[in-house]
Amino acid sequence: MISLNYRDARPIYEQVKDGLRHLVVTGALQAGDKLPSVRALASSLAINPNTIQRAYESLEQEGYLYTVAGKGSFAAPQADVNLARRAALLEQFECSAAELLFLGMTPEELCLLLQQAARRTAGQQGEEEDRND
Amino acid sequence: MISLNYRDARPIYEQVKDGLRHLVVTGALQAGDKLPSVRALASSLAINPNTIQRAYESLEQEGYLYTVAGKGSFAAPQADVNLARRAALLEQFECSAAELLFLGMTPEELCLLLQQAARRTAGQQGEEEDRND
Amino acid sequence: MISLNYRDARPIYEQVKDGLRHLVVTGALQAGDKLPSVRALASSLAINPNTIQRAYESLEQEGYLYTVAGKGSFAAPQADVNLARRAALLEQFECSAAELLFLGMTPEELCLLLQQAARRTAGQQGEEEDRND
């Protein structure tokens, strides 16, 4: 599910982080679902387990998953996502929005994008609920 | 006009890049306006000319300015601004929006933030136009 | 009475230890009271008896209970509680207090928290005494 791009400027562990976070955010991994073990994911992506370990630690720190030594790592409920992460996201959102506005995009266009994104999010969460029936 | 923050995690040349890009994007530097020479800006910011040089090269590649050998560097017209920048910003915008929506923010709240940002932007662009009268 | 949290980073046997210690410390288990057998508690918590055994051994070493071969484990009188525990707690107390003070909290604010904690403690100990009437 996660794809690595070695030509990407981002370090590998961040690509892994973003990939896993995306799985949680989109609902592909529901709260409590078990993530692949450090070693399993490492071998499946053909990278060093330490790199995966680092991504997991960082995601735990951000609140996207929790880890139980000897058991594995599990997706956390949304509520656990930490405040620093929320602040970082808002910063990123406002910053990119501001520059897009500078570049001539209108608030209306961006709002439209927002609503499309909202529909996608709702759709994905709906699918999950359906799947769990 | 450009302020460096040595406590910032971003490398210096990126801070310079962002500062210059902002000047072009906001219209503080109009198409054809001459940018300070590498050496002048370097001494004014008290940093190594190599660092400025690197920022200029990168900005030229992104389309924000063009350089004439022996003459200097000049702000590019907005139309020339590399589409890649717009695409990157849109990606960042949609990505952060999606995650904020997941975290429980509503499209309405985000739209409100957009409108506030738009008001700030309008203010700044107005100032620039006034100053150039 | 003991609740396990599998999402907790602490290993299970430590959660068991903390739970049992709390029962002794609060007086829910009075000196001489018999603790559940290793097997009974293990099955009641649905965990491995080895895990309970380890918790019991550790608590005995700390002085919170004593074991009579062939009879079972019993709560120790408060006086027997290992001084090491008190010292560890004091260390932790002073250390966190010092850092909180550094961060700008006043001794008065911390004292207030202490008094609230004292009121909660008194409440619990009262309940225990009532129940044992």
Next chain:
Amino acid sequence: MISLNYRDARPIYEQVKDGLRHLVVTGALQAGDKLPSVRALASSLAINPNTIQRAYESLEQEGYLYTVAGKGSFAAPQADVNLARRAALLEQFECSAAELLFLGMTPEELCLLLQQAARRTAGQQGEEEDRND
């Protein structure tokens, strides 16, 4: 200044973290002061640089220091200490206080300890101010 204890249950990087945090908290390192480089501290403690690196990363994350790639790490002002750390400290404080109260210490005794700690903290910060005259 930092002493490692290999018989301690805490991992090395946490001992390093605690040692460095203590230096910042007591004012031995004032905001902006440079910390020893990763490699220098590693060789001075005779441990692997990666272990130091991990401690530094974690402390940066908690807000006790900030790092500039290629320049080094520097003590942060108190204000930067992150909310998660404050919450963790309060939790630790209340928890140890509660158990000490259970064990028979009175709120008055603990308050006394608090005031002594406050005097020590004030003393250390005062020394620093004196030193900077």
Next chain:
DNA sequence: GTGGTCTAGACCACG
């Protein structure tokens, strides 16, 4: 088998 920690040693970007 799981994650947690540590070491040794490598390469890169930055200034």
Next chain:
DNA sequence: GTGGTCTAGACCACC
């Protein structure tokens, strides 16, 4: 010379 990233491989605690 500084920190940032990654690898390879080791040992431990926990279940």
